[in-house]
Amino acid sequence: MHLNEIISMGGYGLYVWTAYSITLLVFGMNLFTAIREKKRVKKTLRHYFSQTS
Amino acid sequence: MLHWFNQHFISLKAFYATSSALLPWLITAFSLCFAYGLIAGLFFAPADYQQGDGFRIIYVHVPSAFTAMAIYAVMAVSGILTLVFRMKIAAICMSVSASIGAWFTFLALVTGAIWGKPMWGTWWIWDARLTSVLILLFLYFGFIALQSVIPDQQSRDRAGAIMAIVGVINLPIIHYSVIWWNTLHQGPTLSKLAAPSIAPDMLHPLLAMIAAFLFFYAVILLLRMRNQIVLREIKTQWVKEVMSHAS
């Protein structure tokens, strides 16, 4: 299998690679959201504990 | 039995501990399935006799559609547990699932459109299958909107639960839409588990990808549930202890 064949995907390359790219993008977005949320929650907690104790 | 569940899953504190033990396993399982499914699906599965290499979109389309529906089923079950048993962990699971489910539904629709254009000749058609999946996306949006406008936690959980339960009626409609009505979308490939209408070396990467998508959902679900758990339990001693250990 040559690189050209892999890219062209029998003429469907644009469709196949776009579909896979969007999938990876959505996975990345979900992971990013979860991690960003964790940071925010930690900040909230730290703030809360500094207020109470 | 119930006691064992409570010890590991139902109480928020226990769930926090269990999930932290489960996460590495889930991440490993996801990585293995995803790596195999991606490589085998893109490069080793043979091209289809009719669609050539274009059929490889199946390895992202079918898993995202399957996961989108599975997540809604999880939400509905969580909704029942929330409503009937007032299980806090179920309420958290339900609201976190909604946004993940919306993403997977979006993915199913977009990859479907990208597949439809070269094969059918159109990005979109208002047939029963495509329309019912679009309704699923709107159900997710509706759930998220509903929960975001209710300030009180308990009413938010209950309203969400009712909406999740009512919307579950859409799942059989999506599944059977291609059987009950004539549509442009083809029938289900995997509904007959005994004899799937797909060749084995094309089937294995598909099953791996479905597993990978479900594991990914589980990973994101647990990560985000943990955030919600510590927020809800902010006033308890155990959260304070966990946080002081962490930092």
Place this chain on the structure above:
Amino acid sequence: MNRKQKRKLIAVMCLLVALSIAAGLILYALKQNINLFYTPTELLQATTTPKQTIRLGGYVKKGSIHYDASGTHVHFTVTDRTHDIDVSFDGVLPNLFREGQAVVTTGNLTAEKQFEAHEVLAKHDEKYMPRSLAKDLQKPIVR
């Protein structure tokens, strides 16, 4: 499970049953509207006006595809194995368009029962297999 929980659970189940019945009745009543296309048999029985835009679905009859000299105009027959309707179309055909393949066409039915399509979409089935296997099985691509 205490009594209150049991009562709630029963209420939830009743809600689901009632919903299913309601949804089932609505969908049954709307059956014709939800169907995407007419089969040739249904279309020949239906009363349509030549100006009405409708969808016709079925299989492309074997040996019925004829291209005009210009190359863009195509004639073919759509069949459900009971009745046939001749279709004429001017435009780009999808990649999967071939003999024996299912198609969904949009257009109008003339008074002479000729279907003039302005869109042809290919419908594929849920079977996937490698080319070698399709050949080995001597499985005709045409059903």
